[in-house]
Each structure stands twice: as structure tokens, then as C-alpha cells.
Amino acid sequence: MxxxxxxxxxxxxxxxxxxxxxxxxxxxxxxxxxxxxxxxxxxxxxxxxxxxxVESFGNRSIFVQPGGGEQGGPPSPTAIDKVKYRDYLAMQDLDYLEDVAPILVYSVAITYGSQNQNTRVVGSNEYYLSALNSGVDEGRNISQNDLDLSRRVVLMGYKVADDLFADRDPIGQKIKINGKTFEVIGIMEEQGTRFFQDFDKRIVIPITTMRTQIFGVDYVMSVLANVKEGYPIEEAIDQTRFFIRKRHSIYNPQDDPLKDDFRVVSQVDAAxxxxxxxxxxxxxxxxxxxxxxxxxxxxxxxxxxxxxxxxxxxxxxxxxxxxxxxxxxxxxxxxxxxxxxxxxxxxxxxxxxxxxxxxxxxxxxxxxxxxxxxxxxxxxxxxxxxxxxxxxxxxxxxxxxxxxxxxxxxxx
Amino acid sequence: MATKKKSEEHIIEINNLKKTYYTGDVETPVLRGLDLKVKDGEFIAIMGPSGSGKSTLMHIMGFLDKPTGGSYHFEGVDVSELSDDDLALVRRERIGFVFQAFFLLPRATVIENVMLPLLYQKHSHGHDMAKKALDSVGLSHRLDYLPTSLSGGEKQRTAIARALINAPSVIFADEPTGNLDSKSGKQVMNIFQKLNEKGHTIILVTHEKTTAQHAERIIHIRDGLIESEEKVKGRINYSDGDELLK
Known part of the structure; x- marks a missing residue:
């Protein structure tokens, strides 16, 4: 030694x-x-x-996304339009789901006075925030009325609001999104970075407004929903899958995910x-x-x-x-x-x-x-x-x- | 292993010693059945031209090499069949070497060089022992010098101190004055004589007549055999009044 x-x-x-x-x-x-x-x-x-x-989402939330296959993650470009707006509308009637929210994201230019910036706008509904386990910090959420009337109203991430308005009260301010005037109705609670995207730099408008005035497409990027308490999540995923498959007229008795043009995943799967x-x-x-x-x-x-x-x-x-x-x-x-x-x-x-x-x-x-x-x-x-x-x-x-x-x- | 004592007993007894090197199919006999006895406490010089086998003989006697034939008794024990590790053990405890080219570690200080052999054994007073050894060769003022800053004579005296540190029975010196000027050579030979007086058996290998004259007995080797041996008459001895070391 x-x-x-x-x-x-x-x-x-x-x-x-x-x-x-x-x-x-x-x-x-x-x-x-x-x-x-x-x-x-x-x-x-x-x-x-x-x-x-993962923890930032509710653990009862599920997603319907375009593109077949087993896993989550970004869909292939060819499959991007496979989940339709009317699929979302139909999902609202499923009794084991609640807070069904569509998501359609689009890059836009926003203008306030002489300030310009590019950001991502989310078209969704009143359930968007609850699906993200978030809420409104100031002002109000998007309402059913806003959706029905395709109103030009916008919810803002606090970072966008800070950039544009500095110390001024953001509520009631008018901004332009791709040249169209929108009224700021609320500021969202801090949401942080999720899956490598800064959610506080996003803005949210009613999906109806989005489809008619900003980004006229018949599909959505995903549909978020929460499974009702007491209903098994796996069962809800299976039922939703059968439901969409039927709507898309896909014959798939072997339950082969590759034959589908969409997928239903839980938050845990995505993570x-x-x-x-x-x-x-x-x-x-x-x-x-x-x-x-x-x-x-x-x-x-x-x-x-x-x-x-x-x-x-x-x-x-x-x-x-x-x-x-x-x-x-x-x-x-x-x-x-x-x-x-x-x-x-x-x-x-x-x-x-x-x-x-x-x-x-x-x-x-x-x-x-x-x-x-x-x-x-x-x-x-x-x-x-x-x-x-x-x-x-x-x-x-x-x-x-x-x-x-x-x-x-x-x-x- | 017998304890060390000054006596008429033979510390080294070699009978019919053979060493043959094999290079492929070529046999090169270097030692061809050599007999030699060295008494405990003796000072002998082995002389011979290069290629005579004197170095090989020294290597075998110093446990650096093994014979291919014959017997070698050291302190009464037959050592011709020892394993490499056993040979290392004997070298560590019984043998000291002094080489022509000093072989000091260039990055270690004088005292570290002297302490080197202790690395392979259990000693707690290594530093004191090394100081004592350096004192006996007149180098106690050079403890922390690096070998490069020493003169040739000082280097060889450091090497002698290193050979002394494990209190060896036998000290082998292979052309110890070969790289030294005559004054330093005399100093070194004086030290060997003093060590011999203290009871160390000294075996010197040299081809210089004058150097060999410091020993008590000279063995002449030629072609792997002892050609002749002689008692040294008119031995050079510095012990009376020579103050070179002081």
C-alpha cells in the first residue's frame, strides 16, 4: 500500500x-x-x-392529430390537413369528452401604431385555456358569442403585450393582424415553454374568425379535449379513434394505426x-x-x-x-x-x-x-x-x- | 540466507558455470565452465578484454542474469534455480550495483536517487539512512542537488551511496572509474577500499590495470574461462594518510 x-x-x-x-x-x-x-x-x-x-397539461387531456402511426410528434407534411374542422365540431357531441378545443396555428404579422412584429396566432375556442391548465390574467376569455359572430378579438401572451404596450393598459387596445383590426380582450396567464415553444409569445383569436378572415382552411392542426372524470382514458382514446375512423370512412378492423390518417394520443404518450x-x-x-x-x-x-x-x-x-x-x-x-x-x-x-x-x-x-x-x-x-x-x-x-x-x- | 559476518567462509562459490546465448540457431557460449570462489569480505577485481565474459559473469553473480549451466552458491544457498522475483528480492536485500555510466535518475535529487532502492522495501527511516550513506561518501552537502549539477565524481559517489543504502553483502562495480578523471577515480576507489574495510565484499570489473591494483586479488578472464589469478602485490592503498575525501 x-x-x-x-x-x-x-x-x-x-x-x-x-x-x-x-x-x-x-x-x-x-x-x-x-x-x-x-x-x-x-x-x-x-x-x-x-x-x-407534461405536468403543465392536465393528465386527462387527449389530442387528435393528423397523420397515422403509433406515436405523437409532428405529423408528416402530406397528412397535415387530415383532421377537419367538422371533426372538431362533431367531437363536441361526444359525451365522455369535455372542453373540446380546436387548434389551428398560423404565422402572422401584427402591428400596433408604428410597431411591427411577427408572431404565431392560435385559432381556438373558449376551452383553449382550460385545456392548457391556464387562464386569463387580465380582461376576459373568448366567449361563445365571439365564436358565433366571428368577432375580431384577441387574447395575448403577456410577453407580446409587454412588447407592444409597455406600461399602457393592454385591454381595449386595437392592433392589426395581417392588416385587420382586432381588439385586445385579455392577457393570458404565464404558460412558459412547452415542448420547446414559448407559449407566452402567442396570441389567440376565435377559430371562426381565423377561418373566415385570416387563414381559410377546412382543417385543424389538432383537437384537444379532456376526458370526463370517471371515464377511463384508454377507453376514451379508443372510442374517439373509432369515431373519427368512421367519419373518415376508414375500414380498419385490425386496428392498424398505420392505416389511419389521424391519431389519438394522450398527454403521456406525447411526453x-x-x-x-x-x-x-x-x-x-x-x-x-x-x-x-x-x-x-x-x-x-x-x-x-x-x-x-x-x-x-x-x-x-x-x-x-x-x-x-x-x-x-x-x-x-x-x-x-x-x-x-x-x-x-x-x-x-x-x-x-x-x-x-x-x-x-x-x-x-x-x-x-x-x-x-x-x-x-x-x-x-x-x-x-x-x-x-x-x-x-x-x-x-x-x-x-x-x-x-x-x-x-x-x-x- | 546466512547472516553477514566477516569470516573465511565463501560468500560466492561458482562451479562449472556456463552461459550460452542463443540467437536463432546460432549458439554463442560466453562462459564455458568457470569456477570461482569469493570469500566474505574480500575485494576482488575481474579483468579481461571486451568479449571475455567478465560482464556476463558479474551479471550472473549480481543476480541480473541466470546461468545456463553449472552451480552458483551465494551465502551457502544454491541460487541457480531462483525465479525472477526471487532474484529481484536478493538484489534488493543483498546486492549493491555501481555502473560506469552512473545511471542516476535525472529528475530526482541526489537524496531521492539514493533512496530509490528503498521504494521496493519496507523502511520508515529512509531519509536518515540515505543521509548516512551520502555522508559516508562525502556528499552530505549535495542532498537536494539534481544529478546534472554534479561533477562526474560526485555522480559516481551518489551511485555508491545508492548501492550502500540497503546494507548489501556484496557491492558490484562495473568499470566505476571508466567515465571519471584520475582524481575523481582515486576518490571513488578510496571509497571502495573503505567500504571493504567495513566488511562489504567488493567485486570490481575493470580493464584498467591501475584500478584493479586497488583490489586484493585479480581474476583474469579470457574466452569465458579463468585464465589466471593473482594476489595483488604493492596494492594501492589510500587509507594511510590520504585526505582526498576530507
Whole structure:
């Protein structure tokens, strides 16, 4: 044990004696470990973001979206018009659903006085806010009357309102949406970022107004609804699926989701989809980082191998004064481990620092982004770097240990 | 292993020692059945032209190499069949080496170099032991110097201190004065004689007649066999009144 401590000390001393060479040796490992830490940190941040997005919706909410298939996520461009406005109207009559809200999103230019900005307008109804577990902060919600009369009224995300009106009272202000005058009737409660979109930068108008005056299409992007209390969610999803299938005249007795031109998913399904995407991204990046670690390990093996040759005489001398093959092996192995340990430490520090910087930047775009470094990822990084030292140190250390002391000392 | 004592006992007893190197199908005999006895506390010099086998003999006697034939008894124990690890153990506890090219670790200080052998054994007073060893070679004022800042003589004296630190029975010196000027060479040989007086068996390998004259007995080797041996008459001895070390 005592000897191991001495070897560790010797290795540290020789590291500090040649800092530039040591740093260059370690660079591959440093970059690899830093990359792993960063990828895991961002992956965790994304995961947290998705979970909070899920929680922001009611857990009884379901979606009808265009495009067949098992999963949620964005529909294919060819399927975008498959869920019709009249499907939404018909869904209002389903007795196991409530708060049925259509969603049709369109990019528009809005003008207030001399100010212009581009934003996304949502066409929906009075249930839109409750479906998002949100409400009206000031003013009033869209009413049935607004819908029936296709009134030019608009609900605003607080960020849009702050931008346009600054300190002025937004309620009752007149703005232009694609050149048409609308009256601001309310400001929505803060909704934050959900599924990577800032909902507080959106504006909402009655879907009837949207269809007749802004964006005249016969489809909707999705229909949100809550399953009534006491009714099983899975059952509601199945029933809704049969209902839409019948309306779309799709014959699908095998219940093959690929045959449908729409899908019905729950909030949990949608979250799982996003989670799945985030996981795939995280793991593929981890694989890339692992390759970089492998290359770094080979670099260390290479340097150690050269170092063994350079230090032939030292090895011969050590053997002459009584070092066994095991002692020499241990010394070189410990040297490799110390190098990778130090590299791991620098890599982790760099990775944590970079992750923090990235989280600062991401916070600019995604308000609810969190900076997360897990203990597991740090421990794993240390474990990996030390393992690399062990694995890639063995070969050079064995070479050193097998050196014949006479041959080694004969070299002048 | 027998305890060390000054006696007429033979510390080294070699019978019909053979060493043959094999390179592919080519056999190169280096030692061809050599007999040699060294008494405990003796100071011998092994002389011979290059290629005579004197270095190989020293390597085998110093447990750096194994014979391919014959027997080797060290302190009464047959050591021809020892494993590599056992050889390392004997080197660690019984043997000290001094080489022509010093072989000091360039980045370690003088005292660290001297302490090197202790790395492979259990010692708690390594620093004091190293100081004592350096004191006995007159280098106690150079403890924290790096080898590069030492003169040749000082380097070799550091190497001698390193050989001394494990209180070896036998010190092997391979051309210890080969890289030194004559004044430093004399100092070094003086140290060997003093160590011999303290009871260390010294085996010196050299091709210089004058250097060999410091020993008690000279063994001449040629073609892997002992050609002749002689008691040194008119031995060079610095112990009377020579103050080179002071």
C-alpha cells in the first residue's frame, strides 16, 4: 500500500515536471470527458423540460392529430390537413369528452401604431385555456358569442403585450393582424415553454374568425379535449379513434394505426415521444463522446509506450536495485491511471463549466431551462477515465515489466 | 540466507558455470565452465578484454542474469534455480550495483536517487539512512542537488551511496572509474577500499590495470574461462594518510 502511495506521488511529480507534454497527452481524455458531462447535462435538462411540459397539461387531456402511426410528434407534411374542422365540431357531441378545443396555428404579422412584429396566432375556442391548465390574467376569455359572430378579438401572451404596450393598459387596445383590426380582450396567464415553444409569445383569436378572415382552411392542426372524470382514458382514446375512423370512412378492423390518417394520443404518450427523441439524441451523443474517449485512450497508450522506450535505462536501474516485474508494471500502470485521473478531473471541470455556459445561453431561449449536473454522471466520468488509464496502461506497463535489466542497462 | 559476518567462509562459490546465448540457431557460449570462489569480505577485481565474459559473469553473480549451466552458491544457498522475483528480492536485500555510466535518475535529487532502492522495501527511516550513506561518501552537502549539477565524481559517489543504502553483502562495480578523471577515480576507489574495510565484499570489473591494483586479488578472464589469478602485490592503498575525501 505504502509503495502504491509512493508510486502515485512519483507519477504526480513527473506530471508536474512536464506540464505541456502531460496536457497534450491528456487532451483527448479531457475533451471526451467534458463532452460526456455536457451531453448528459443537456440531456437531463431536456428531460426535465419535457416532464414539466407534461405536468403543465392536465393528465386527462387527449389530442387528435393528423397523420397515422403509433406515436405523437409532428405529423408528416402530406397528412397535415387530415383532421377537419367538422371533426372538431362533431367531437363536441361526444359525451365522455369535455372542453373540446380546436387548434389551428398560423404565422402572422401584427402591428400596433408604428410597431411591427411577427408572431404565431392560435385559432381556438373558449376551452383553449382550460385545456392548457391556464387562464386569463387580465380582461376576459373568448366567449361563445365571439365564436358565433366571428368577432375580431384577441387574447395575448403577456410577453407580446409587454412588447407592444409597455406600461399602457393592454385591454381595449386595437392592433392589426395581417392588416385587420382586432381588439385586445385579455392577457393570458404565464404558460412558459412547452415542448420547446414559448407559449407566452402567442396570441389567440376565435377559430371562426381565423377561418373566415385570416387563414381559410377546412382543417385543424389538432383537437384537444379532456376526458370526463370517471371515464377511463384508454377507453376514451379508443372510442374517439373509432369515431373519427368512421367519419373518415376508414375500414380498419385490425386496428392498424398505420392505416389511419389521424391519431389519438394522450398527454403521456406525447411526453414519451419527446422523451424518446431526447434519449436517442443523448445516447447517440454519448456514443460520439465515447469514441473520442477511445481515441484519447489510444493516445495515452501511445505516449506511455514511447515513454517506456525512453525510460529503458530507468527501468533497468529499478530492476537492478531490486524492483520485481510486478513493481515496474505497477509503477507504469499507476502513472497511466494518474494521467487519466487528472485528465478526468480537468475534463469534468471543463464539462461542468461548459454545461453551465450552455444553460445560460439556453435560458435566453427557453425560460424554464434548468442547469443539471448529476452526481452519477460525474462519478461515471471519473470511473471511465480511470478505467481508460487501466485498460490502455496495461500494454505499455507490461512491456516495461518484461524488460531485461541487462539489456536495459547496456544501452549507453 | 546466512547472516553477514566477516569470516573465511565463501560468500560466492561458482562451479562449472556456463552461459550460452542463443540467437536463432546460432549458439554463442560466453562462459564455458568457470569456477570461482569469493570469500566474505574480500575485494576482488575481474579483468579481461571486451568479449571475455567478465560482464556476463558479474551479471550472473549480481543476480541480473541466470546461468545456463553449472552451480552458483551465494551465502551457502544454491541460487541457480531462483525465479525472477526471487532474484529481484536478493538484489534488493543483498546486492549493491555501481555502473560506469552512473545511471542516476535525472529528475530526482541526489537524496531521492539514493533512496530509490528503498521504494521496493519496507523502511520508515529512509531519509536518515540515505543521509548516512551520502555522508559516508562525502556528499552530505549535495542532498537536494539534481544529478546534472554534479561533477562526474560526485555522480559516481551518489551511485555508491545508492548501492550502500540497503546494507548489501556484496557491492558490484562495473568499470566505476571508466567515465571519471584520475582524481575523481582515486576518490571513488578510496571509497571502495573503505567500504571493504567495513566488511562489504567488493567485486570490481575493470580493464584498467591501475584500478584493479586497488583490489586484493585479480581474476583474469579470457574466452569465458579463468585464465589466471593473482594476489595483488604493492596494492594501492589510500587509507594511510590520504585526505582526498576530507
Amino acid at each position: 505504502n509503495r502504491i502511495i509512493k508510486f502515485v506521488r512519483i507519477a504526480f511529480v513527473s506530471l508536474t515536471e512536464n506540464k505541456t507534454q502531460a496536457f497534450l497527452t491528456m487532451l483527448g481524455i479531457i475533451i471526451g470527458i467534458a463532452a460526456v458531462i455536457m451531453v448528459l447535462s443537456i440531456g437531463r435538462g431536456a428531460e426535465k423540460l419535457i416532464l414539466s411540459s 414519451q415521444t419527446f422523451q424518446g427523441i431526447a434519449d436517442v439524441l443523448t445516447y447517440s451523443l454519448v456514443v460520439v463522446a465515447a469514441i473520442s474517449l477511445l481515441v484519447g485512450g489510444i493516445g495515452i497508450m501511445n505516449i506511455m509506450y514511447v515513454s517506456v522506450t525512453e525510460r529503458t535505462r530507468e527501468i533497468g536501474l529499478r530492476k537492478a536495485v531490486g524492483a520485481t516485474a510486478k513493481d515496474v508494471m505497477l509503477q507504469f500502470l499507476i502513472e497511466a491511471i494518474v494521467i487519466t485521473f487528472v485528465a478526468g478531473f480537468i475534463g469534468i471541470s471543463t464539462g461542468v463549466g461548459m454545461s453551465f455556459l450552455i444553460s445560460l445561453i439556453l435560458t435566453e431561449f427557453v425560460d424554464s431551462w434548468e442547469f443539471i449536473i448529476t452526481l452519477e454522471s460525474v462519478l461515471a466520468a471519473f470511473f471511465v477515465s480511470v478505467s481508460i488509464g487501466m485498460i490502455f496502461g496495461v500494454y505499455p506497463a507490461r512491456k516495461a515489466s518484461r524488460m531485461d535489466p541487462i539489456e536495459a542497462l547496456r544501452l549507453e
